[in-house]
Amino acid sequence: MAAFANILVGGAFHAAVLFLAAAGLQLVFGVQKILNLACGSFYALGAYFGVTFITAAAGAGLSPWLILPGLIVAGLLLGVIGPPIERMLRSVYERDESFQLLLTFALVLMFQDVFRFIWGANPRSLDSGYLIYGTINAREFSVPVYNLLVIAAAIGTAAGLGAFLQRTNFGRILRATAENRAMAEALGVDVRRVYSAVFTLGAVLGTTAGALVVPTAAASLDMAIDFVIEAFAVVVIGGLGSMRGALAGALIVGLIRAYAIALYPEVEVLAIYIVVIAVLLVRPTGLFGRPLA
Amino acid sequence: MTALLETRNVSKSFGPLRALEDVSLRFDAGELVAVVGPNGAGKTTLVNLLTGLLKPTSGEVLFMGRSIAGVGPVKLADRGLARSFQLIAVFPRLTVAETIAAAVVSRQKKRWRLLSRLAADTEVERRVAEVADIFGLRRRLDTVAAALSQGEKKLLDVASAFALDPQVILLDEPTSGVSTADKHGIMTTLIAAGKAAGVKGIVLVEHDMDLVAAYSQRIIALAEGRMLADLPPDKFFADPALIAAVVGKPRGR
Amino acid sequence: MRPPGAALVALAGTAALALVPALAPAYYATLMVPFFAYAIALLGFNLLFGKAGLLSFGHAMFLGLGAYGAAVMAGVLHVHSFEAVLCATMLAAAIVAVPIGFVCVRYTGIFFGMLTLAFGMLFYSFLFKFYYVTGGDSGMRVPRMSILGLDFARYNKIEFLAGPFYYYCLALLVAAGVLMWRIVHSPFGLHLRTVGDNARKAEYLGVHVRRCRLVAFVVSAAFGAAGGAILGFRIGLADPELVYWTQSGQLVFMAVLGGFAHFLGPIIGALAYIVLQDQLQSLTPYWRFVLGAILAVVVIGFPTGLAGLADDLRRRFRRSGA
Numbered sequence: 130m131a132a133f134a135n136i137l138v139g140g141a142f143h144a145a146v147l148f149l150a151a152a153g154l155q156l157v158f159g160v161q162k163i164l165n166l167a168c169g170s171f172y173a174l175g176a177y178f179g180v181t182f183i184t185a186a187a188g189a190g191l192s193p194w195l196i197l198p199g200l201i202v203a204g205l206l207l208g209v210i211g212p213p214i215e216r217m218l219r220s221v222y223e224r225d226e227s228f229q230l231l232l233t234f235a236l237v238l239m240f241q242d243v244f245r246f247i248w249g250a251n252p253r254s255l256d257s258g259y260l261i262y263g264t265i266n267a268r269e270f271s272v273p274v275y276n277l278l279v280i281a282a283a284i285g286t287a288a289g290l291g292a293f294l295q296r297t298n299f300g301r302i303l304r305a306t307a308e309n310r311a312m313a314e315a316l317g318v319d320v321r322r323v324y325s326a327v328f329t330l331g332a333v334l335g336t337t338a339g340a341l342v343v344p345t346a347a348a349s350l351d352m353a354i355d356f357v358i359e360a361f362a363v364v365v366i367g368g369l370g371s372m373r374g375a376l377a378g379a380l381i382v383g384l385i386r387a388y389a390i391a392l393y394p395e396v397e398v399l400a401i402y403i404v405v406i407a408v409l410l411v412r413p414t415g416l417f418g419r420p421l422a
Numbered sequence: 423m424t425a426l427l428e429t430r431n432v433s434k435s436f437g438p439l440r441a442l443e444d445v446s447l448r449f450d451a452g453e454l455v456a457v458v459g460p461n462g463a464g465k466t467t468l469v470n471l472l473t474g475l476l477k478p479t480s481g482e483v484l485f486m487g488r489s490i491a492g493v494g495p496v497k498l499a500d501r502g503l504a505r506s507f508q509l510i511a512v513f514p515r516l517t518v519a520e521t522i523a524a525a526v527v528s529r530q531k532k533r534w535r536l537l538s539r540l541a542a543d544t545e546v547e548r549r550v551a552e553v554a555d556i557f558g559l560r561r562r563l564d565t566v567a568a569a570l571s572q573g574e575k576k577l578l579d580v581a582s583a584f585a586l587d588p589q590v591i592l593l594d595e596p597t598s599g600v601s602t603a604d605k606h607g608i609m610t611t612l613i614a615a616g617k618a619a620g621v622k623g624i625v626l627v628e629h630d631m632d633l634v635a636a637y638s639q640r641i642i643a644l645a646e647g648r649m650l651a652d653l654p655p656d657k658f659f660a661d662p663a664l665i666a667a668v669v670g671k672p673r674g675r
Numbered sequence: 676m677r678p679p680g681a682a683l684v685a686l687a688g689t690a691a692l693a694l695v696p697a698l699a700p701a702y703y704a705t706l707m708v709p710f711f712a713y714a715i716a717l718l719g720f721n722l723l724f725g726k727a728g729l730l731s732f733g734h735a736m737f738l739g740l741g742a743y744g745a746a747v748m749a750g751v752l753h754v755h756s757f758e759a760v761l762c763a764t765m766l767a768a769a770i771v772a773v774p775i776g777f778v779c780v781r782y783t784g785i786f787f788g789m790l791t792l793a794f795g796m797l798f799y800s801f802l803f804k805f806y807y808v809t810g811g812d813s814g815m816r817v818p819r820m821s822i823l824g825l826d827f828a829r830y831n832k833i834e835f836l837a838g839p840f841y842y843y844c845l846a847l848l849v850a851a852g853v854l855m856w857r858i859v860h861s862p863f864g865l866h867l868r869t870v871g872d873n874a875r876k877a878e879y880l881g882v883h884v885r886r887c888r889l890v891a892f893v894v895s896a897a898f899g900a901a902g903g904a905i906l907g908f909r910i911g912l913a914d915p916e917l918v919y920w921t922q923s924g925q926l927v928f929m930a931v932l933g934g935f936a937h938f939l940g941p942i943i944g945a946l947a948y949i950v951l952q953d954q955l956q957s958l959t960p961y962w963r964f965v966l967g968a969i970l971a972v973v974v975i976g977f978p979t980g981l982a983g984l985a986d987d988l989r990r991r992f993r994r995s996g997a
């Protein structure tokens with residue numbers, strides 16, 4: 130029972146972080162039809178910058194209570210990379226999707242050396258300052274409050290994104306552009322601004338997810354390319370372009386991973402991949418994706 | 423005598439939308455039959471049923487006595503039914519010769535030869551030249567399809583269908599997008615090509631009633647999913663109500 | 676590429692490559708052996724990408740099959756003949772490619788890419804799961820084998836790689852090139868190209884779209900394994916990193932850099948990449964960044980790759996000259 134609860138909570142934390150990053154991926158795919166291979170790089174960027182930001186802030190006297198909001202701010206600040214990268218991707222929008230994938234792959238390569246240049250080849254981590262939020266010790270399992278806060282933040286973001294997409298004007302414009310770009314343009318939507326905003330939002334979700342994870346995991350070079358695989362599993366299982374899919378997929382992948390790590394560690398990636406292939410075969414559009422044309 | 427191509431009480435629904443309702447028709451050898459009707463009448467659905475793309479919700483679609491419901495374009499091509507498209511479909515990066523050759527390769531059952539040189543295959547080359555000649559594309563054999571004019575692309579589309587040596591060919595608005603001056607030229611080319619290629623029957627889906635009047639032996643009119651008429655041209659054009667239902671105004675100025 | 680042009684370039688290229696061991700230091704010759712391996716693998720990859728229009732992000736798995744196959748056969752089963760190893764790994768890859776391909780070719784575009792990526796990573800994780808056989812992280816040793824029945828025992832490793840093995844691989848590349856040329860210019864090759872150009876219309880011309888794709892997938896897998904076996908032999912090690920998705924990305928990089936619309940494009944791309952990587956590595960520790968930037972520039976500005984550029988230049992030269 131205790132083991133199960135631990136798995137559940139561990140899986141939920143990982144799922145929360147996965148959801149945030151996957152939501153970013155889904156947003157960009159849903160609106161711009163680009164599958165961003167550099168999503169892992171955004172994630173790693175958030176992680177690295179999170180470490181630097183908090184370390185510097187702590188040195189400048191930041192209260193350890195503000196680690197969580199601090200990391201969120203770090204993630205948000207990185208939004209500045211959104212518009213210039215989107216501008217670069219703009220040149221291949223009209224082309225074959227292979228070119229789009231390749232361009233994002235070029236970004237992955239470039240980011241790897243940016244990380245090496247700024248932060249070196251060794252992993253970077255924060256000390257356990259996040260434990261200041263305390264831990265909940267219930268019977269035989271314990272979970273840091275920080276993790277619960279992150280889970281809450283993810284749920285909040287999910288709700289917020291949902292409300293944003295369904296109820297606000299900009300959200301409606303977003304969904305219209307995703308549905309039919311030509312028509313949105315004909316109706317006077319400045320598609321370029323929409324794309325820029327969407328990509329930035331997607332990037333921020335990714336960087337913030339990465340920032341939030343650093344108290345519990347180190348920022349490393351491998352992170353960028355390993356994460357792509359998990360994020361990709363999430364969007365396949367959940368369905369390309371769907372927010373609900375990001376949520377469902379993240380939960381499933383997070384739980385599989387936690388379960389595998391706890392019980393059969395060597396099966397971890399294998400299990401995720403078998404599920405991905407099974408989903409792609411049985412229901413290629415995933416749980417919530419739109420049917421193929 | 424078995425009809426070349428026929429439908430028996432065919433209906434097709436897409437969910438709540440009833441596209442075709444109880445349509446029975448037959449095409450026999452030696453005929454050029456036109457299928458006419460306003461947009462939304464079900465012509466496209468009928469064409470897709472006749473070319474094995476769709477399965478009827480009820481009823482049968484038979485080609486040479488065998489059901490072709492949902493059989494798919496490849497099998498249909500093998501059995502002898504070919505089709506050209508209303509919207510021009512070409513292989514942008516392949517030449518005219520290669521496009522026609524693709525059909526010839528299928529017809530001569532050479533698809534799975536991985537190691538023989540296609541350029542050295544005189545059988546294929548001869549047939550490609552033959553087909554190109556019939557359609558006046560001889561000079562354009564080495565031109566990439568993307569560089570052809572609209573009219574030439576149309577011709578290529580139809581030529582490649584003819585290269586399959588089909589028993590029946592279904593032409594979906596073969597003169598759409600072609601200038602009026604050229605339309606008759608194209609039609610006579612098509613019919614001559616059909617004869618030369620040994621095609622037994624031509625099904626023509628058309629909007630241009632002048633062409634329909636001039637070239638068809640029978641006219642099948644569809645409206646709102648139902649068959650309105652199945653008549654020879656003289657009887658068809660004698661009925662203004664029929665013409666109005668199909669075209670919206672009487673023929674002539 | 677017009678036949679006489681391509682043949683000329685191929686002849687000139689082969690002659691130039693044949694002279695490398697004689698004219699350049701041994702270092703360059705040993706550097707070129709991976710080029711031969713990637714070039715052969717890319718010939719197969721481009722059948723799928725350039726001709727059939729299918730972008731696989733998991734192709735590295737077949738190179739992995741080749742390398743690990745070589746390790747198993749030579750290291751575990753003590754098969755000494757490289758020819759036997761080549762044939763066996765190519766056959767194994769083809770066999771594995773049948774069910775995987777069968778499943779993948781039902782899709783195109785992004786879904787095909789995702790499926791192949793997934794299978795590639797599945798293979799990667801297999802290599803770790805069965806670490807007691809595959810050595811997990813450390814990989815498997817690939818011992819030296821005999822080529823054409825000859826041992827070249829008196830050559831040390833460098834001499835062997837820069838000498839007999841170099842020419843052997845050059846010959847393999849030429850053979851692979853001729854074979855692939857025949858395939859592309861066969862009736863099957865024509866059907867495959869129609870699939871890549873307009874699959875829907877191809878069906879109406881009697882082309883078995885899925886079957887063509889499957890055959891291309893299997894053939895490309897065999898070529899990939901051949902390349903992988905050469906790589907394994909050269910490095911002396913079969914390494915799981917060879918199979919990671921970024922390696923598949925690197926293959927695509929090479930194909931696009933060289934120009935995937937041309938027959939010789941991917942070979943040119945492999946050469947350019949290997950040389951670039953080598954030179955950049957000696958110039959800066961941040962060579963990945965430069966390579967990434969080059970890829971970005973190629974994708975944005977020169978999508979037809981180096982071969983396409985050469986074609987453009989030739990056309991312009993002809994226009995102004997004649």
